[in-house]
Amino acid sequence: MDSLPEYxxxxxxxxxxxxxxxxxxxxxxxxxxxxxxxVLWDGFLPPDCDALxxxxxxxxxxxxxKELFLSLCQPxxxxxxxxxxxxxxSSGKISYVLSARELSIxxxxxxxxxxxxxxxxxxxxxxxxxxxxxxxEIEGQMPTAxxxxxxxxxxxxxxKISHRAYGLDVMxxxxxIELQNQVVFTSTAILQKGxxxxxxxxxxxxxxxxxVPVEREDGWMEVELGEFFNGGGGGHKxxxxxxxxxxxxxxxxxxxxxxxGIEVRPKRIA
Numbered sequence: 399m400d401s402l403p404e405y406x407x408x409x410x411x412x413x414x415x416x417x418x419x420x421x422x423x424x425x426x427x428x429x430x431x432x433x434x435x436x437v438l439w440d441g442f443l444p445p446d447c448d449a450l451x452x453x454x455x456x457x458x459x460x461x462x463x464k465e466l467f468l469s470l471c472q473p474x475x476x477x478x479x480x481x482x483x484x485x486x487x488s489s490g491k492i493s494y495v496l497s498a499r500e501l502s503i504x505x506x507x508x509x510x511x512x513x514x515x516x517x518x519x520x521x522x523x524x525x526x527x528x529x530x531x532x533x534x535e536i537e538g539q540m541p542t543a544x545x546x547x548x549x550x551x552x553x554x555x556x557x558k559i560s561h562r563a564y565g566l567d568v569m570x571x572x573x574x575i576e577l578q579n580q581v582v583f584t585s586t587a588i589l590q591k592g593x594x595x596x597x598x599x600x601x602x603x604x605x606x607x608x609x610v611p612v613e614r615e616d617g618w619m620e621v622e623l624g625e626f627f628n629g630g631g632g633g634h635k636x637x638x639x640x641x642x643x644x645x646x647x648x649x650x651x652x653x654x655x656x657x658x659g660i661e662v663r664p665k666r667i668a
Contacts, residue, residue: 454476475522490546541637552663556661557655571588572584
């Protein structure tokens with residue numbers, strides 16, 4: 399291996415992952431120089447990296463492609479701050495968060511039902527807080543070409559429950575994921591644990607295991623909406639994935655739900 403030129407070693411490392419390349423560089427001297435090369439790390443960056451960099455709210459400074467890769471492993475705002483993306487450090491696969499402003503939220507422009515406000519711990523300038531409604535319907539969509547090909551993705555609603563919340567623990571919500579107008583995943587979610595659950599009462603409309611919010615590392619909550627496989631390539635250039643979350647059947651007044659956005663990220667296989 400010591401006699402191989404650096405470009406050959408880089409080609410070998412390119413067949414691994416960013417995580418494996420760094421690990422090999424630590425244990426084998428032969429890989430150390432190649433593991434720092436721009437040729438290697440350029441291959442771990444998204445194919446449309448230049449276009450992504452042009453959309454950044456705050457331009458990045460970097461001295462090498464490895465530095466750029468590591469910077470993109472931190473959330474970066476794009477498209478006037480309405481979206482966020484980052485790369486998975488272990489694999490280089492990309493994930494996105496669509497802000498509440500990028501979502502279609504029923505009646506969100508009616509101040510009687512929703513309010514838009516700034517909260518200090520959000521990555522975005524605005525979040526949407528539900529005042530009151532009996533009709534909750536949220537939808538986000540994006541071209542699958544923005545995502546990493548041949549990757550299993552999960553979608554999550556990023557949210558919080560305000561101190562004035564009410565009615566969110568009565569009726570379950572329905573989530574679905576569509577690819578090219580075909581439903582590929584459905585699930586049921588409960589936005590807030592309430593007194594019914596403590597008495598082990600069955601919620602109306604709940605069948606099987608319903609998803610519940612869990613805390614994220616950034617202090618927000620997230621509830622799983624479903625998963626889908628992004629094949630990519632071929633005739634999938636114009637394919638769109640649509641993520642929906644709704645509770646429109648119960649006519650139950652509810653309020654206090656704070657929406658930051660919807661995240662689409664690679665599923666971590668245990």
